[in-house]
Amino acid sequence: MSTVHRRLLTGNKAMAEAIAQEMERDENVFVMGEDVGAYGGIFGSAEGLHQRFGAERVRDTPISETAFIGAAIGAAAEGMRPIVELMFVDFFGVCMDQIYNHMAKIHYMSGGNVKLPMVLMTAVGGGYSDAAQHSQTLYATFAHMPGLKVVAPATPYDLKGMMVSAIRDDNPVIFMFHKTLQGLGWMDQLDYSVGHVPEEEYTVPLGKANVVREGKDVTIVGIQMTMHHAVEAANQLAVEGIEAEVIDLRSLVPLDKETILNSVRKTHRLLVVDEDYRSYGMTAEIAAIVAEEALYDLEDPILRLAVPDVPIPYSRPLEQAIVPGVKEIRKAVEQLVRH
Amino acid sequence: MSIPLEKLKWMYETMVKIRLYEETMVQVYMEGKNPVFNIGAGTVPGEMHLAAGQEPAAVGIGAHLRKEDTVTAPHRPHHNAIAKGVDLNRMTAEIFGKETGLGKGKGGHMHLFDTDVKFSCGGIVAAGIPHAVGAALAAKMKGKDWVAVAFIGEGAANAGAFHESLNLAAVWKLPLIVVVEDNSYGISVPKAVSTAVPFNAERASAYGIAGYYVRNNDPVEMYRVSEDAVKRARLGEGPALIEIETYRYLGHFQGDPEVYRGRDEVPALREKDPIVRVKSLLVEEGVAQGELNAMETRARRAVDEAYQFARESAYPHPGAALEDVFDLSAQ
Structure with missing residues (x-):
């Protein structure tokens, strides 16, 4: 009999460990962004890197997102492998030209001649009363633009493994990490923001969804926080005799259609849950794919849960009313299975 | 005269090539x-921004x-590209939308990328400056004495990317040189209407970096100030x-339609043509007419060959539109 040693890390430490190991492995890897130096990133993504690698390779920047994200593009074109942090995804507006028109398009417009091996890591998500300019996920805003890989890991294990994959990828990758899943001492303490993370390097591929709970009655697709909520809802539903299968999407681009379709062909019911806005978003995309490719496998109409089309409000009861949680997921599944 | 003769000859031949290229494109x-x-x-097809003059x-x-x-350049890039030594055949094929083009026909005249000589350009005003900052950062981190030059129009000096980039490059003391080509108009809007100071070069003081102003489209003075700026950048003395x-x-x-300027403006500018001025300098230096003719030929x-190459090249197959996203x- 063997015992498995479980090495527990928070989400942020898992990310930072991935970056540190890649910086050790490849001298072209470097980090820049606001407060990534001595502070270690406002959400801990660069914890300890400055102390270990110094100011040359872990660069604090001025509040100039256009300049330093554009500089990451320019450095990547020269063969460097920059990891650049956009502190909150909500700040995209001040630098979206560099992301949408350059980072996403230069490889294509150059006929594949220019490679941009860069990672743009950015904090997403709400649930802690930070209001409409600091609580968005904006998954779909980035996933909509061709030319960007967009990933959103939900566990410390995946944060490390997918960060290693993102750094090694020769394409630009938007790496979204959820603030509340970083396991920071000053936010909600969630069990799933801490998890087993092997010390040695490993990769988790970009573009592969993960069936985190098997079930036969309904498929629930979630991402980051909504995936964790879905698992909790599924555990409660099991008491009622409903077995839900939960898929952690992990990656918006590339999108793992097969895992979703295979699950729906088994369960014949689909609920998609998102922390992004409802219209034109991830839930709509997945619903459309299933309608196009597996409509006749469905026994019931597809259900979607997402932020209704309103900005994220500040006040606790208001925010809790619009971000889908365990209760809403449970109710939606009950409606779907027992209609 | 402060220019080595070989350099002046290169400048003359390159200017002639640029002018012929643009006039042919017209x-x-x-x-x-x-x-x-x-x-x-x-x-x-598409927009065409030419740089004759x-x-x-x-x-x-x-x-x-x-x-x-x-080198990074904006939407009016042909002169910058030719002077950097971009492959003229593949550049022209790109502008024709052909499969032999630098970007296999996916970029066109505003989006030319030649990795062999490290040239790129783009269609968004001021957006190439941060890319040059990144190239300069890469050079510094690799311990090379390479420099990065961002060409922009005078209108781009009022965009946020200009300020952010120069500040960042100055803070990090990067080998970046921003060249503002002041051709008096941001499309139709005169500089005096759009810009709070008469000379953008004065804005260098806002970043504590070297600023240079070259009057009268003078190639010799441009050579001279550039020599200083490039030398300082290679020595690690920061941006200019x-x-x-x-x-x-x-x-x-x-x-x-050029309704924003008088009909006599361009003829007056052509009276002071910089190519003619450089040619006179070469004659003064004793370069024979035969050698000048050979340079022009x-x-x-080179220009004729490039256009012929582009004409004779095939269009990409439509399915290629789906390639090169990743x-x-x-x-």
Whole structure:
């Protein structure tokens, strides 16, 4: 009999460990962004890197997102492998030209001649009363633009493994990490923001969804926080005799259609849950794919849960009313299975 | 005169090549657009921004650059590209939308990428400056004495990317040189209407970096100040801002009605043509007419060959539109 040693890390430490190991492995890897130096990133993504690698390779920047994200593009074109942090995804507006028109398009417009091996890591998500300019996920805003890989890991294990994959990828990758899943001492303490993370390097591929709970009655697709909520809802539903299968999407681009379709062909019911806005978003995309490719496998109409089309409000009861949680997921599944 | 003769000859031949290239494009661009002008029709569809008259900016600093130095340029890029040594055949094929083009026909005239000589350009005003900052950062981190040059128009000096980039490059003391080509107009809006100071070069003081102003589209003065800026950048002394008063002989784009300037403006500018001025200098230096003719012939031949290459190249197959979104080589 063997015992498995479980090495527990928070989400942020898992990310930072991935970056540190890649910086050790490849001298072209470097980090820049606001407060990534001595502070270690406002959400801990660069914890300890400055102390270990110094100011040359872990660069604090001025509040100039256009300049330093554009500089990451320019450095990547020269063969460097920059990891650049956009502190909150909500700040995209001040630098979206560099992301949408350059980072996403230069490889294509150059006929594949220019490679941009860069990672743009950015904090997403709400649930802690930070209001409409600091609580968005904006998954779909980035996933909509061709030319960007967009990933959103939900566990410390995946944060490390997918960060290693993102750094090694020769394409630009938007790496979204959820603030509340970083396991920071000053936010909600969630069990799933801490998890087993092997010390040695490993990769988790970009573009592969993960069936985190098997079930036969309904498929629930979630991402980051909504995936964790879905698992909790599924555990409660099991008491009622409903077995839900939960898929952690992990990656918006590339999108793992097969895992979703295979699950729906088994369960014949689909609920998609998102922390992004409802219209034109991830839930709509997945619903459309299933309608196009597996409509006749469905026994019931597809259900979607997402932020209704309103900005994220500040006040606790208001925010809790619009971000889908365990209760809403449970109710939606009950409606779907027992209609 | 402060320019080595070989450099001056290179500047002359390159300026002639640029001018011939742009004048040829004026003709080619109109193929298939008569009798009714339709921007999407003809041999070369789409927008066309030509740089005839703006040669001094490109060659004055280009004379100091090496293959390893990076150049970024904006939507009016041909002169900058030619002076950097971009493959003229593949550049022209790109502008024709052919599969042999630098970007296999996916970029067009505003989006030319030649990795061999580290040249790129783009269609968003001021957006190339941060890319040059990144190239300069890469050079510094690799311990090389390479420099990065960002060409922009004077209108771009009012965009946020200009301020952010110069501040960042100054804070990090990067080998970045921003060259402002002041051709007096942001499309139709005169500089005096858009810009709070008469000379953008003065803005260098806001970043504690060197600023240079070159009057009268002067290639020799452009060479001289660039020599200083490039040398300082290679020595690790930080960025510089150069502004040159230059002339745009043609419209903002081909088809521009040019209602914003008097009919006598361009003829007056042409009276002071910089190519003629450089040619006189070469004659003063004792360069024989035969050698000048040979330089002009070489330039003509390179331009003709490029257009012929583009004409004879095939269009990409439509399915190629779906390729090159991602690099798949590692998979």
